[in-house]
Amino acid sequence: SQQGEEDPQALSIQEGENATMNCSYKTSINNLQWYRQNSGRGLVHLILIRSNEREKHSGRLRVTLDTSKKSSSLLITASRAADTASYFCATRETSGSRLTFGEGTQLTVNP
Amino acid sequence: GAVVSQHPSWVICKSGTSVKIECRSLDFQATTMFWYRQFPKQSLMLMATSNEGSKATYEQGVEKDKFLINHASLTLSTLTVTSAHPEDSSFYICSARDYGSGPTDTQYFGPGTRLTVL
Numbered sequence: 001s002q003q004g005e006e007d008p009q010a011l012s013i014q015e016g017e018n019a020t021m022n023c024s025y026k027t028s029i030n031n032l033q034w035y036r037q038n039s040g041r042g043l044v045h046l047i048l049i050r051s052n053e054r055e056k057h058s059g060r061l062r063v064t065l066d067t068s069k070k071s072s073s074l075l076i077t078a079s080r081a082a083d084t085a086s087y088f089c090a091t092r093e094t095s096g097s098r099l100t101f102g103e104g105t106q107l108t109v110n111p
Numbered sequence: 112g113a114v115v116s117q118h119p120s121w122v123i124c125k126s127g128t129s130v131k132i133e134c135r136s137l138d139f140q141a142t143t144m145f146w147y148r149q150f151p152k153q154s155l156m157l158m159a160t161s162n163e164g165s166k167a168t169y170e171q172g173v174e175k176d177k178f179l180i181n182h183a184s185l186t187l188s189t190l191t192v193t194s195a196h197p198e199d200s201s202f203y204i205c206s207a208r209d210y211g212s213g214p215t216d217t218q219y220f221g222p223g224t225r226l227t228v229l
Contacts, residue, residue: 033218042117042204043155043220088154097143099206099218101155 006089006102014110019076021105023089024069030092032065032072033099037086046074046087051094081111113139113209117221124195125229131191132224134205140185141207145218146178149202161188195228202226 005024013019023032031050035043049056049065049072056063062075076083089102114137124130134144142163147155159180161167167180177199179191188207192199204223 035220040202040223040225042115042222043206045217045219048217097208098157098160099145100157101147103154106152 006087006105008105009103010106010108012108012110013079015079015081017079017109019079019083019107019109021074021087021089021107022071023073023102024071025089025091025100025102026070027091028094029067030094032063033090033092034061034063034072034074035088035090035101037088037104039085043088076107079107079109081109083107083109113137113207113217113219115141115205115207115219115221117203117205117224119224120222121225121227123227123229126196127194129191129193130195130226131189132203132205132226134188134190134207134221136186136207136209136219139207139209141188141209142185143208144182144188145206145208146180146188146190147204147206149204149223151202155204158190192226195226197228200226200228 007022033048034046037043047058049063060077065072086104086106088104090099116135118133144161146158149155158173159167159169161180161182163182169175182188202223205221206218208218
């Protein structure tokens with residue numbers, strides 16, 4: 001079952017603006033990961049943050065994790081048209097090996 | 112990074128036929144592979160977890176007799192959709208964990224297979 005909820009479901013911004021997507025989950029996790037999916041394609045791993053970490057950066061990506069609120073956010077700075085895609089958070093539960101995906105945010109960056 | 116391939120990338124079949132989808136880890140050994148299904152504009156739903164040399168573990172609500180999974184080697188897992196019907200039309204994505212990469216816990220995804228059942 002899907003445990004993650006993401007908001008917004010859809011986000012449309014102009015090139016150069018920042019995009020923030022949020023993810024909430026329900027169970028205890030080992031780590032939380034963010035993936036990107038272009039339409040009709042497979043997933044690309046973006047960044048992983050462990051349960052004992054609060055913030056992580058990778059290039060134009062910044063991820064935060066608040067385990068007390070069971071939530072995470074993904075910030076994409078200085079967005080580009082090529083960032084247009086669906087973004088999914090996924091949690092690795094402490095109790096098992098499965099990776100459970102959130103509902104996803106469809107990001108559109110207008111040139 | 113590690114690569115996971117799927118074959119075919121798309122398939123169209125008639126209702127009642129069976130379709131096999133292959134998933135390969137190209138440059139690492141995958142003890143565990145995962146099969147997901149994704150309907151249009153929806154998230155990925157885990158169907159089953161496949162461990163090399165043993166029976167797959169299916170998620171609740173997934174019919175194991177309809178979705179046959181075989182993980183005969185450390186680099187190959189197959190999903191066979193038996194007696195396919197139009198409601199089985201979906202995007203099927205496999206994934207593999209590279210345990211040899213240490214604590215990175217990276218899970219690599221294949222490019223997906225678009226199944227259309229007429």
